[in-house]
Amino acid sequence: MTAIHSTHIAKPATVSTVMLKVLAALLPGIALSVYCNGIGILLQLLLASLTALGAEAAMLRLRGMAVWPALKDLSAIVTAWLLALSLPPLGSWWMIVVATLFAIIVAKQLYGGLGNNPFNPAMAGFALMVVSFPAQMAQWGSPQLPLDAAAQWQWIFLHTLAPGSVPDAISSATPLDVLKTGLRQGQALAGLLPSSSAxxxxxxxxxxxxxxxxxxxxxxxxxxxxxxxxxxxxxxxxxxxxxxxxxxxxxxxxxxxxxxxxxxxxxxxxxxxxxxxxxxxxxxxxxxxxxxxxxxxxxxxxxxxxxxxxxxxxxxxxxxxxxxxxxxxxxxx
Known part of the structure; x- marks a missing residue:
């Protein structure tokens, strides 16, 4: 018997398909971030992704649930990427690992996994870091003083600067942080506005x-x-x-x-x-x-x-x- 399909009924999108499109939609911003800030962000994305997959798999095993179907829906990767793109691109490796572990284990899996979490996992991980480590979270680096790939990786993993590197390339605050601090000190707004369009x-x-x-x-x-x-x-x-x-x-x-x-x-x-x-x-x-x-x-x-x-x-x-x-x-x- 030949199967008859209703052509007017749309095929429902799977979770993995939706998540894959979300990841694809992030690519333009990621490419521009690499162009402006260097390839350190790619390392952060890799660290976040590996941590998210490992944490998700471990929690699913502890809960006695199937691991592979949950991992291949890519929801953990989406959370990891959003966290990596929210944290400083040259933050130490442990920052993105801790943030991702909290997002996946506490904000997602302890509430029952995908579809049950009342709080956005990526924002929960970000909030943990900005409350616990405000000084480290304020160090975003300067696009005007870029570090080469080797220097960025050395800073992320060893927290040391390559010879000849400028400290402001690492320790520069975000424009919003500069504005808030400057205005509280009574400085004129015109002198605080960021000159970079990165x-x-x-x-x-x-x-x-x-x-x-x-x-x-x-x-x-x-x-x-x-x-x-x-x-x-x-x-x-x-x-x-x-x-x-x-x-x-x-x-x-x-x-x-x-x-x-x-x-x-x-x-x-x-x-x-x-x-x-x-x-x-x-x-x-x-x-x-x-x-x-x-x-x-x-x-x-x-x-x-x-x-x-x-x-x-x-x-x-x-x-x-x-x-x-x-x-x-x-x-x-």
Missing amino acids: QGLIALGWLAGGLWLWQQKLIPWQTPLAMLAGLLALALPLWLWQPAQYASPLLHLLQGGTLLAAAFIVTDPVSGSTTPRGRLIFGFGVGLLTYVIRVFGNFPDGIAFAVLLMNMTVPLLDQYTRPAVFGHRKGRS
């Missing part, structure tokens, strides 16, 4: 990847746009009110992990809201909290904390923004 160039890579994921119908439009709107809702009026005290909205969009988070973090279908209105509220809340933490808090970039705080509101958002069932009034069973 971070902005990398941010455009995240934007390109996010737009491709949206075109592929893999991420909703509500959450990324709502996050950017929430950020601008505070950044724009405060900048217009006191431009000498508050950085421009464009800087907030292009610096830090704003566009990486908008395209790849807040769109996480597991730890984010699942309803259209809930996504708008979730994204807007992340944007607002990010700006508040950046400008008025103790950390230069508050995206991880903003995401984790909004993750806690997701059950409430989904409950009260759920569309009414057809044939029933809203609020009635």
Whole structure:
């Protein structure tokens, strides 16, 4: 008998297919990061990937579950890459290993694995590191003083500089950190604005990847746009009110992990809201909290904390923004 297939029914996408497309969407930003900062980021991606696969396999064995089906869905690799791209590209090897172990073991597997984690694993790992090791997390290096491949690998593994290397190539802070520290010391904003466009160039890579994921119908439009709107809702009026005290909205969009988070973090279908209105509220809340933490808090970039705080509101958002069932009034069973 010849099998008959319904051509109008779309074949459901597998988890591994979706995750593979997410990894592909990260490639433009990764390529630009390598161009601007050197190949150290590739080593961080490798370390994160190996750690994530090892931790996932170990936890699955402890739980008595099949290892290979879970590993090949690539969700652990996505978490690893997002963490590696969020941490300093020249951070010591143990930083990405510790962050990835926490993300996979504590934030993912201890909650039941893929589909059960209430918090974004990558942001949980990032938050652990920035709270525990703030000095190391502030050392992002300078694109204007690049180190060659051998010097970068030597610093990541041995934490020593090659002869003739400039220390600022390693210890330079992020533009957001420079702005926060300088403004608190009473310095003029004009003298603090970063001259390098490297971070902005990398941010455009995240934007390109996010737009491709949206075109592929893999991420909703509500959450990324709502996050950017929430950020601008505070950044724009405060900048217009006191431009000498508050950085421009464009800087907030292009610096830090704003566009990486908008395209790849807040769109996480597991730890984010699942309803259209809930996504708008979730994204807007992340944007607002990010700006508040950046400008008025103790950390230069508050995206991880903003995401984790909004993750806690997701059950409430989904409950009260759920569309009414057809044939029933809203609020009635």
